[in-house]
Amino acid sequence: MKIRSACVRILGAAATAGVLAWAVLAQGGADAAAGSSTESVAEAAPGYAVEDYNYPDADKILAEQNVVLKRGDGHIVLADCAGGDNLLQFLARDHEDVCFRVTADEGFLTLELPAVHGVKTDDSANTHLEMTAEGDQVEYDIPADTWKGVGESVDGREHVLVEIRVTN
Secondary structure: OHHHHHHHHHHHHHHHHHHHHHHHHHHHHHHHHOOOOOOOHHHHOOOOOOOOOEOOOHHHHHHHHOOEEEEEOOOEEEEOHHHOOOOEEEEEOOEEEEEEEEOOOOEEEEEEEEOEEEEEOOOOOEEEEEEEEOOEEEEEEEOOOOEEEOOHHHHOOOOEEEEEEEEO
């Protein structure tokens, strides 16, 4: 009797497993017939936008204004010097003045602007400049709303402005 009841239990469990397997397969078949896809959500989702911090339209600005704008966080943007008083303004030999608008409390911009000899900071931010001259790195910290001689006007060598950082 014990063997017989064990066999009945095993057969019952097998039958239950078979019914469950059939139900799963039947449901999958119904989904396929209804036109559903097994494509994953990740495959169907749009790609992510990744910020690379490259300055937009840098090639166009280089061609039109002869200023190399490399990378930044978007908080220091090229501006027309005639467009207002509250701008960062750079004086460079053999180049018209170059101005930037600061749009946040902090920001950075890497660039190449040769022969810089003066700067006027805007009235809201302290400005840190990094420049190179004949392989040397030179740094200046300039308070808000200040005209200051930098680079070539300080030591007679041609300086290239390579980074601007602003902080409040």
